[in-house]
Structure formats: structure tokens, C-alpha cells
Amino acid sequence: MANITVNDLKFDEKGLIPAVVVDNVSRKVLTVAYMNRQSVEITLREGRTCFFSRSRQQLWRKGETSGNVQHVARITADCDRDALVVVVEKDGPACHLGTDSCFNDDLFVSDEVADFTPDALMDLIRDRKVNGKEGSYTTYLFEKGLDKILKKVGEECTEVIIAAKAEDKKETVYEIADLMYHVMVLMCEAGITPADVINELASRHVIDKKVKQEKMT
Secondary structure (H helix, E strand, C coil), rough: CCCCCCHHHHCCCCCCCEEEEEECCCCCCEEEEEEEEEHHHHHHHHCECCECCCCCCCCEEECCCCCEEEEEEEEEEEECCEEEEEEEECCCCCCCCCCCCCCCCCCCCCCCCCCCCCHHHHHHHHHHCCCCCCCCHHHHHHHHCCCHHHHHHHHHHHHHHHHHHCCCCCHHHHHHHHHHHHHHHHHHHHHHHHHHHHHHHHHHHHHHHHHHHHHHH
């Protein structure tokens, strides 16, 4: 439920407010655009992003020509209420260049701070399936095929159970990480995306809330 309205937002001297668009599944920043009061109202009314083009000086609905519509899941204002984060589910690439995100060119990458994400790992696993790499364990699993992958998933499930039963937190975390990795390999082999799983979990969350409400009444 919203706790502020458009009237609470602070637009700049040109009547604009920056909007950081984020993917609802990956949480990746897709683009940064601008909105004016009218485009915010249209977005709220239609449930899809509408921005204000500073170069063309006009409103534009994302996907109106490309079909790459962005369906809004949530809009949050910052503490000063002069910037927005718009969380969306997208029908296609966010960037006009055809890429998933507008942010693809690294200006700096630290050698000390790890830039790990589950999405990055999944991308690496997909690359090993398509291109392979000599000496890669992931490539080895794909070469051996589904039966080998399933065997490893089963083995790792057992290892998680043993570690958890022993109440060894460190070992349990280690084994869960192994299990998650092998499950991701299985997902890639089966053509299942993280979004498929997240959407399934989201649908169960809604059902679970309904069940809890029924028990309370």
C-alpha cells in the first residue's frame, strides 16, 4: 500500500524527477530516465513505464514502438522524495541498443572487492554449456550429461542433510553452496531460468498469504 502521493514528490526546476529502473527478478539496474508529473501519473494509472524525453521534449511510453514494455511492480521515492526507483518486469531489452541493460561499460573494476552475483554465476554456467572450456568442472558436467548432473544433485542433497543433522553451520553453508551450484547447472541443462523459479515462488507466496488470512478469519 502506498504511503505517499505524486503531490509529495519534488520535481526539479524543469519539472522532472530522475527514475532508476530496476529489474524485478535480477535486481539489475536497467536504465536511468526522467519523469514529469504527467508521466508519473500515466505510469501509476497504466501500470507500465512512461517517461519524459529531455531530447525530444515529449512523453514516451517504454515499448510503444519496440514492444519492450516494462510492467511496474513497485515505485519507491528516496528520503528527499526527489528521485525514484521503479521496479519492473520487462517484456524485452531495456536498452535501445538491444541489450538487457543500458549499463554495460565498466569504468572501474576492483581487484579486491568481489563482484559476485547469482546472475553472474548463471551467465558463466550458460557460457560453459555453449562454449565449453578445457579443464572446467562445469564443462565436464555438461559433457557427461543429465544423468551425471542429477547424480551430483542427489549427492549434494545428502551432504546438506548430514551437515545440518550434525548442526555444523559452517559445513552446512558449504554444502548448500555446492547444492545450489549443481542445481543451477541442472537448470541450465533443462532450460530453466532463475525467473521461472522466482515466478513460481512468487505465486506460492500469494497463495500462502491467502491461506494465512483464511486461518485467521
